[in-house]
Amino acid sequence: MIACPECGEDGDLRRDEADIVCEGCSHRWSSASGVCASCGGTDLVKRPRPLTQFSRGTQLSIVGWVDVDCCVVCDADALDKAVAAGGPLPAGYIPAARERRPSGAASSDQ
Structure with a gap:
């Protein structure tokens, strides 16, 4: 949002x-x-995030990818984990650059 x-x-x-x-x-x-909705910073990076849906019962399948802007300050934890794992952001992750977070709020580990 x-x-x-x-x-x-x-x-x-x-x-x-x-x-x-x-x-x-x-x-x-x-x-x-290109401005973070949470801190107003302009240092944003694009990172892939999978688009998923339930394809059969409870089986979750990746149906596509989307590049999302992430703030290097507010989204640092999620970015560090994704880079360390050599993979994308978690499927349900909503970057702080897109949705304003209260100051001091911890990022979700989704």
């Missing part, structure tokens, strides 16, 4: 061409801004 970098609103947002507009505070920002 995307949140407004000014007021933190995450439900009352709309897309206006290449921008996102917060209906709550009228703040406007580029949807491709």
